[in-house]
Amino acid sequence: MVFTIQNALVLTDQGYKTLDVQVEADRITAIGVNLPIAGDTIDGQNKLLLPGFVNAHTHSPEFWQRGRIPPLPLELWLFELYSPKLLQSEQIYLSALGTAVETLLSGGTTIVDHLLLLPGRERETIDAAVRAYQQVGIRAFVAPLVHDQSLPTSLPSNGTAPDPQRQTKAVLDLLEEAILMHHCPDRGINLVISPTGLQLCSDVLVQKGVELSERYQLCRHTHLLETRAQQILAQEKYGCSAVEHLKRLEFLGPHTSLAHCVWLDDAEIDILAATGATVVHNPLSNLRLGSGIAPILKFRQAGVNVCFGCDGSASNDAQDVLEAIKIGTILHNITDSDYRHWITPHEAVQMASIGGAKGLGLEQQMGCIAIGQKADFVLYDLTSLSLLPQTDPVGLLVLGRPTQAVDSVWVNGQRIVADGKIQTVDVTMLKQELLRYSQPPQQYSTTSVVDVEQHYRSVMGLST
Numbered sequence: 001m002v003f004t005i006q007n008a009l010v011l012t013d014q015g016y017k018t019l020d021v022q023v024e025a026d027r028i029t030a031i032g033v034n035l036p037i038a039g040d041t042i043d044g045q046n047k048l049l050l051p052g053f054v055n056a057h058t059h060s061p062e063f064w065q066r067g068r069i070p071p072l073p074l075e076l077w078l079f080e081l082y083s084p085k086l087l088q089s090e091q092i093y094l095s096a097l098g099t100a101v102e103t104l105l106s107g108g109t110t111i112v113d114h115l116l117l118l119p120g121r122e123r124e125t126i127d128a129a130v131r132a133y134q135q136v137g138i139r140a141f142v143a144p145l146v147h148d149q150s151l152p153t154s155l156p157s158n159g160t161a162p163d164p165q166r167q168t169k170a171v172l173d174l175l176e177e178a179i180l181m182h183h184c185p186d187r188g189i190n191l192v193i194s195p196t197g198l199q200l201c202s203d204v205l206v207q208k209g210v211e212l213s214e215r216y217q218l219c220r221h222t223h224l225l226e227t228r229a230q231q232i233l234a235q236e237k238y239g240c241s242a243v244e245h246l247k248r249l250e251f252l253g254p255h256t257s258l259a260h261c262v263w264l265d266d267a268e269i270d271i272l273a274a275t276g277a278t279v280v281h282n283p284l285s286n287l288r289l290g291s292g293i294a295p296i297l298k299f300r301q302a303g304v305n306v307c308f309g310c311d312g313s314a315s316n317d318a319q320d321v322l323e324a325i326k327i328g329t330i331l332h333n334i335t336d337s338d339y340r341h342w343i344t345p346h347e348a349v350q351m352a353s354i355g356g357a358k359g360l361g362l363e364q365q366m367g368c369i370a371i372g373q374k375a376d377f378v379l380y381d382l383t384s385l386s387l388l389p390q391t392d393p394v395g396l397l398v399l400g401r402p403t404q405a406v407d408s409v410w411v412n413g414q415r416i417v418a419d420g421k422i423q424t425v426d427v428t429m430l431k432q433e434l435l436r437y438s439q440p441p442q443q444y445s446t447t448s449v450v451d452v453e454q455h456y457r458s459v460m461g462l463s464t
């Protein structure tokens, strides 16, 4: 398949240029002015062509709970999250579709799904999510969320011994089975080794996970120091910081991405920089759960690669990548009075594209508009009211509130969105199915949190 996008606005090192971009199969093969036409032509007039963004951290099954959980800190919110009636595997498929559709329509071409697994139906969960991503055609990094310790151990204990529950071996066997079954980068499906976080994982699980990732050349991903409670817990559990402990376990590296990273000190930031690990900034989730403001400007000054994630829909509660980029960019202007450190819209777009690619070891293959790169890119309609008048298109895309701005999306050379509409999924049907599975609000219970709230308030020094 060959096609040529004509006269699109492209952001180059020398500023904006109007260029033709030619694609053969899955790669960009030529870029220039007035290229000889090859294959189908696509009118790029009044359109901006940008590399696709990476939604570098989400949990698609949370789609079913968006808007539901009241304002609570992560540790209490988690008890709400784990209390709903069990989902059916068809719902896992539908929520992955919904997450992918919203990601695509906000400029994302790649998704990292830190996938919550249905208890007792773990393989079924992975199969359902993979099926959805293959159907929609988004580049997917499916990262089964695994742990071998129980939820109460994620709180500082004041001396109570942890209570390991799940069998480490069973978790590792599940991962290897899923890798052998589904890992196929050429088809756009990648498995990721992704322990939930140190607060719920044994050292053995993390170390064996590292071995698996090396054996099968996989990326690694985990939550890291999202909350102050996790910082306290790491000291209690290991006698050192969580970052130091992950380094000892050899989890950190250039293909490791770490969601949140809110509670890191300067020494820990230096470790991330030295190991080449990537920080995934989830600003909306951090605000929603009151986790804190990640020191993103410090990461950038230390040379740590940073990209953006939406996080799951129960803590955001949307999958709008452009919204995450906007908030994740301007939020930090209040953390440093030296405006020269602030993130510009152009830098934000680079963080979301090449920064996201780097965190997945794909910076040689995607993340910019250049010959030889994968054809993973997005055409934005600059005649959308939200992008008018035409000033600095990237500035308005990041700082404005783009609505219906995505005209077309290609992943691996396949056009998945055309004229603002998803081509691979019947979205009307998807909406009907989401409605069909919806539960009346009164069927949700919010009582489970009461059991742990007292302990949480006590260890966090809040009035009881």
Ligand SMILES: [Zn+2]
Pocket: 057, 058, 059, 114, 223, 259, 311, 312
């Ligand atoms: Zn998360």
